Ligand SMILES: O=C(COP(=O)(O)O)[C@@H](O)[C@H](O)[C@H](O)[C@H](O)COP(=O)(O)O
């Protein structure tokens with residue numbers, strides 16, 4: 402994959418985050434989402450690449466989306482061969498969530514980000530619009546914890562791998578009725594639980610870094626977000642596993658009452674997924690030779706600052722990681738608007 406893409410991709414997530422953050426706290430989640438989508442699409446279409454969206458956003462709640470199959474980038478134009486190099490013409494697959502945590506943005510809460518993952522063609526699992534049971538953990542626990550084990554067993558393994566007591570572990574779980582039993586079990590095992598209302602991508606990636614005070618993500622969130630989290634965790638060498646959830650009883654939401662177990666299994670079969678119980682690890686969800694993840698904070702988070710406006714501009718913080726580079730690049734950018742000379746305040 403062309404190295405310069407990673408630099409341009411930073412601007413894609415930055416522009417999405419800035420656009421979305423203008424809706425921060427206004428109580429309008431669809432507008433926050435749509436602004437991010439449009440900004441992401443506009444900036445992506447300026448990149449010399451032949452991109453294809455394989456994971457878009459918004460199918461479940463019919464939010465505005467960069468749709469699956471949409472082609473993005475200058476080199477997708479019919480006469481691209483005239484102005485794009487052979488390398489630029491190679492197709493890359495892109496998984497996007499322009500506004501991960503739309504509710505967080507709408508209600509001015511922490512942890513929302515503009516995120517995407519890219520890889521060469523077929524390098525990212527085309528996750529259906531299903532729920533996914535997820536387990537994320539730090540690199541030291543990679544391959545030791547296992548989503549097929551009980552939370553109690555995994556906490557014991559995690560405590561050994563991280564050389565700390567179970568009481569010193571913090572597990573992030575989405576605050577949903579479906580997780581009542583999981584939360585009780587984690588607490589009974591002695592670990593502490595951090596409940597989040599939204600934003601499990603951020604929680605998963607936090608497990609890839611020491612010093613975040615987040616040692617695991619457990620529970621059920623959306624599958625597309627699982628692929629983006631897996632891409633980031635592959636780049637970081639962390640543990641990520643996901644299992645698609647086809648049984649509505651596991652999810653237990655008013656929406657899920659419309660589905661049946663058999664119907665979901667049939668839907669999976671139609672998509673070529675024969676084994677509904679398969680556990681996917683990060684290398685399968687993001688199987689490409691080269692995988693890159695980029696994210697930019699919309700509201701403040703554990704990993705990144707949110708967008709901060711000042712008279713005449715704003716400041717963003719992004720993270721870019723890839724399987725190619727041996728870096729985790731936190732990018733602090735000051736964006737200026739207008740032509741007048743500006744005083745840039747570094748504090
Ligand atoms: O919080 C989330 C919402 O993402 P978005 O719609 O892009 O703002 C994600 O982090 C979760 O993975 C997931 O979408 C959520 O868990 C869906 O579950 P639920 O709210 O219970 O339907």
Ligand SMILES: [Mn+2]
Nearest residue numbers: 458498500501
């Ligand atoms: Mn979203």
Ligand SMILES: [Mn+2]
Nearest residue numbers: 498501502626
């Ligand atoms: Mn999301």
